[in-house]
Amino acid sequence: MRTLLILESLYLFFFLTLLSTFPIALSRSHxxxxxxxxxxxxxxxxxxxxxxxxxxxxxxxxxxxxxxxxxxxxxxxxxxxxxxxxxxxxxxxxxxxxxxxxxxxxxxxxxxxxxxxxxxxxxxxxxxxxxxxxxxxxxxxxxxxxxxxxxxFPTDTLLPSLKFTKNTRLRSAMRKGSFESGYFNLYFGSDNVLRLISDSPDTSTTYWPNPDFTIYVNGRTNYNSSRIAVLDDMGRFLSSDQFRFNASDMGYGIKRRLTMDHDGNLRVYSLNNSTGLWAITWQALQQPCNVKGVCGKNAICVYAQEPKCTCPPGFEVSDPNDWNSGCKAKFDQLLLNSRRVKFVEIPHTDYYGFDLNTTTGVTLEACRDMCLNDFRCQGFSYRLLGQGFCFVKSALLNGYASPDFPASIYIKVPVNVETSKPDIFHASSLTCGSSEADIIVGSPSMYDFNSRRVRWVYIYSFVAAFGAVELMVISLGWWFLFRKHGVPASVEAGYRMISSQFRRYSYSELKKATNNFKEELGRGGSGIVYRGILSNRLVAVKRLGDIFQTQDEYFAEISTIGKINHMNLVRIWGFCSEKRHRMLVYEYLDNLSLDKHIFGSNFLEWKQRYAVALGTAKGLAYLHHECLEWVIHCDVKPENILLDTEFQPKIADFGLAKLSQREGPGSEFTRIRGTKGYMAPEWALNHPITAKVDVYGFGVVILEMVRG
The missing domain is CATH 2.90.10.10 (Bulb-type lectin domain)
Incomplete structure (x- = not known):
């Protein structure tokens, strides 16, 4: 008995000793x-x-x-x-x-x-x-x-419930993987409007909301001086200047953050608890090159498959690891004060702002002479839109290149500097200088040009003559245009519009990538999908049917996808338009389409079915309510719901989509669209077509997922 009491005392002593040390062990993780x-x-x-x-x-x-x-x-x-x-x-x-x-x-x-x-x-x-x-x-x-x-005192991130006020500011990091303060800021301006500004050592420029529009055109107001904004737990952002948005996965239970990223874009990220990875569920700018100063002084931002920076001819990158430092000249800048200079043309390119003067109704030669005679001029922008517009630049900042930009920039460099023009819209990797440039040499006489330097005169003459012939014989002109370009001018305009976002592939590239269209992934009313490999990346190449039957669908699909961004919508990498060939290049999704998993033996588990249904609903809700245009898919079916590695759904095939302004009445469809079995009664009853037709198709998909 005595021994038992001693043992109990020892146990009690050790227990109390352990208990006394326990709070110390936890104090630093509480x-x-x-x-x-x-x-x-x-x-x-x-x-x-x-x-x-x-x-x-x-x-x-x-x-x-x-x-x-x-x-x-x-x-x-x-x-x-x-x-x-x-x-x-x-x-x-x-x-x-x-x-x-x-x-x-x-x-x-x-x-x-x-x-x-x-x-x-x-x-x-x-x-x-x-x-x-x-x-x-x-x-x-x-x-x-x-x-x-x-x-x-936030740094670069706004968390839900953090009140953003006139006294706070989000400042980006200098570069990816760094905490050092960068140049891009989110703040309330003195006009009470929430803004993004590039505040670099060279310049301070507001770039969001769009500086080309007024406050009210941008959907803001400057009357509310409270200057307060907040991102709530549901993913809704509300600001006192009437700016508001919803994250594409709006709802409770998701961890989110609003971050001023190092590339100058403002984005909402949502956390996937199972993988620990982030997904972008909203961003301020769909075109990253609209961020002023993202590539630094003298550099040009080009959007190929992703935004990249490049240097103009005669310049080289200052720091390959930091594009914020821009490009430096390969020559002494003092040499630009002499008349022994030349102007290197970079088509479809401009440098935003810093105009010494703006002149209309002038020729290219007169614009060049304005720059030549002003020692402050670094270059000039010239565009011909009915009449000549000349913008003489004092600095080369905020460079931007887009295939649909209707002007060229002419950069002043010493005549003895070797220059070459980068093929910025087709090169797989953007580097400084890769091909020959069109050069105009400055001299005391404005007529001192050789045949190479007046090539543009012959181009304009040819275009004028061709236009006259087309007006005289319109039918023959149409045939010739079709044979030469492969598509009407209106569609070509659309291609130019989206080329700043997608890459244009040649038919031979896609034929080689798909091994002569050998492996078929699936087929539908609009075309056949093949498996391919481009730049060591798996892709899905959709080869559309005859051009006369699918031209409208093709243009609608690439235009639609170019305007939307959502985690539950399939991403398109590029397109092909060559003679009669019409193709789209999509991201490849490992688990193919939903029909393979509800009509076959490898049926989805209930948890997976629920995730697919929820993700598809989120994608459709985004199309109907959140994107810039009101989009009706018109053909919601299992074949158009693709599944990634983790069986997350992505809606594909927008070739039958209907676009209209959200506030507008919208136009009626001219013919029935969709797939039998998934089409709402409105089609047969000739009733107005609304987003409810997608809800009907989604309901049929849900029934099939439940019943198999």
Whole structure:
């Protein structure tokens, strides 16, 4: 009995000892820091988490010896950082720590004790630091009042419930994978309008909302001076200037963030809890090259399959690892003050702003002489739209190239500088200089041109003569135009419009990529889909039927997809228009179309069926309500719902889509569209066609998913 009592006493002693040490082991992984507590960079276990474990606050390292006091998403794969205290001054990997001092301030010190960052609270009333489920790090008083909060000092990210006001600003990182402050900002301007601005060492330029339009045309108002905006938990963004949007996956239960990205675009990201990866569910600019200054001084932004930067002839990249530094001249800029210069033409290109003067009704030669006679001129832009428009440039900033831009930029360089023009719209990789340029040489006499330098005169003459012949014999002209270009001029205009977003492939490229159209993936009323490989990437190539039967569908599909972006809509990489050949190049989805999984033996599980139904509904909701145009798909069926590796659905085949302005009455369809069995009664009853026809088709798909 005595022995038993001794053993019980020992057990009790060890239990109490363990219990006394237990709070110490947990103190750094809880969500409170008391006065006097600190977090050390050397102890990997020193961090605090939000009560629901969504966010973590602690030291975040990059490289071998650079650390930041940061807040990040705990469950994201890359531990995505949403706030940093010392974004421009990293601390050492040894000896650095963050401490709640006795005077109430939270202080970050480096290895030598230098104060790198501290809160602006020096009141002794601070009781503790607390980390909230919203991702907000706060200092509280003894009664629970907030004396300081990280939400008042955001870096590049706006979290739901963070109120964005006139006193706050989101500033991008300098580059991907960096915390250093960059040049792009989201802020409320003095006119009460929420804006994006490029604030580089060279210039400050507002680029969103569209600076070419007035406040009201952009759908904003400047009458509300409260200047406040917020992203709520459902994915809705509301601003006092009447700007608002919804994330494409709007709804509760999804972790989101609004980030001012390093490329100058403002985006909403949604977290996939199962993979830890982020998906873009909204972005401010569909065309990334509309970001002013994204490529730096003298550089040109070109949108091929993705936006890229390139240098004009006579220039080279300043820093290959940082396009914000732009391009530098290969020559002494003082040489431009002499008349021994030439002008290198870059078609379909412009540099936004910095016009010394704007002149109308002038010839190309007169525009060139204006630049030649002004030592401040770096180049000029000239466009011929009924009459000549001349823009003389004092600086080459905000460069942008687009196939449908109706002008050329002429850059002034010394006559002895070797120049070449990059094939910016067709090159697989954009580098500085690859092919010969059209050059105009400046000289005292405006008529001192050789035959090569006046090539444009013959081009204009040929176009005029051709137009006259076409007017005289319109039918023959149409036939000739069709044989020469393969499509009518209106469709060619559409191709030029979307070429800034998609790549145009030749028929021979796609024939080789598909091994002479050997492996068929599926077929439907609009064409046959083949498996192919382009640039070591699997693609699906849809070969459309005869041009006279599918031309409208082809143009509608590429135009529609060019205007929308959603995680549940299939992405198109490019197209082919060559003679009678009409093809589309899509992303390849591993699990093919939904019909393969509901009419075959490898039937989807109930959880997968639910995910497919939900994703398809989100995609259709985006088409009907969220994108810039009101889109009716008109042919919702399992064959047009593709599945990726994780069986996430993507709606495809917009060739039967109907576009109209959301506010407009819309025009009636001229013929029945869709697939039997999925077509709503409106088609047969000749009733007005609305988005409900897609809902009907979606309902039939749901029934098939349930019944098989």
């Amino acid at each position: 969500f409170d820091l008391e006065r006097g507590d600190s977090i050390s960079v050397e102890k990997k276990s020193d961090f605090i988490t939000s009560p629901d474990n969504t966010f973590t606050c602690g030291f975040y390292g990059l490289g071998t010896n650079a650390y930041w006091l940061a807040i990040w998403f705990t469950n994201s794969r890359d531990k995505t950082v949403v706030w940093t205290a010392n974004r421009d001054r990293p601390v050492n990997s040894k000896g650095s720590k963050a401490t709640i001092r006795r005077d109430g301030a939270m202080v970050l010190t480096d290895v030598d004790g230098t104060v790198i960052w501290q809160t602006n609270t020096t009141t002794t009333d601070v009781a503790k630091a607390q980390f909230l489920n919203t991702g907000n790090l706060v200092l509280k008083g003894p009664k629970g009042e907030i004396l300081w909060q990280s939400f008042d």
